Amino acid sequence: MADSLNPSPWHRLTAARPDWTRTVAARRAAAAGLVVLAAVAALRSDPHGDYTDIAVAAHDLSPGVALTAADIRLERRATAALPDGAQRDTDQVIGATLTAPARRGEVITDVRLLGSRLAESAAGPDARIVPVKLSDTALLDLIRPGDVVDVVTVTPDQDDRQPARPVVIASGAVVVLVSEKARGTSAGTDRVALVALPARSANEVAATTLVQAITLTIH
Template identity: 35%
Template sequence: MSTSPPAFRLRRGPLRLLDRHRRTVAAVLTALAVVCAILVMRPPPQPRAEVLVAARDLDASAPLSEDDLTPLFLAESSVPDGALSPADRAAGLSLNAPVRRGEVLTDARLSDPPALPYGADMVAVPVRVADPGAVGLLSPGSRVDVLAATGADDFGGPPTRPGPAVEVVGDRPVLAVPPEEGPSGEGGALVLIAATSEEARALAGHATSSRLSVTIRG
């Protein structure tokens, strides 16, 4: 007859159970140790950034549209310098070279039309002004009216006397005043303004038969 106290018998029950399944317990503990080691050794996930990539092969024949680009998440360490994000304005800009599908769009791939900040329908128009001194008073951001004055002799020959000046375009921003590198052979000085395509055609027409001048608004 056993004389073991009840408390001893209670302790021996779990010990017998543990001894009976010691291999299973050892395997579970080993697996837990391996998992913990992997978690400790594995580097934390890298932060990611959202960029714009080409949704398909693109050429430089037309401005970008919203459908030409798609967002993609990349590890921050893989994002090239100058990469565009969905928060950046890309639609309406032009590429300066073809882009393959999936290629990250960067600022180096873009050709930003100089007149775009003044409206999507604006283009940059070079205007040769007869008076270089007036052009010397201009700087980017100035606003001007472009006037054309014509005059012709009685036989339709070259202009011999001034006629009334007409306004070709009004209140247009100056984009740049290109430096003249040596004599151009055309006289006057060049100024680059923003204008609509229709106004650009009107300026080109007047440039062939008129003396163009500017009045400065600001």
């Protein structure tokens, strides 16, 4: 009883401290604890599980050319940030043809390379990629990968008095590659466009190009 009626100076000092000082101290202690926990989690994370070696462009790349070992390098990237289809094995990339320009450091994915995965992503299951050699090569400078086009020809001339009529061989083809003009040449006679189509339409286009001139109309 006597102690409660005559408190010590220290007791008087601590009892007079306002509540907000206790709140600030508690918040500081909690913040310090979170920082410590974050540091521990970072130190204990498994770098091999969080990062993956994937194939990236070693320098700026142009489309239509087979990739070499000098074009690709492996680079360690965060696994969670990788796009679907990122290539982890350079052996699967070297020798493949890139379908669009790529900047240095860009991740190489399966749909950026000529193959069944690209055809499927562009034109659906069981799709095919067919080369189209155009009678009007100027069109090759106008179309780009991703453009949707129709493949058109004309009826064979059976009667000079009847004008030739256009025939749509395939509709809704997706351009996946336009070959570049060879350096030092002005003519584009060797250039082609690769388009993705369902298998039946692709075969019809391929057969027609053997005997008739064709062109494209752009959607």
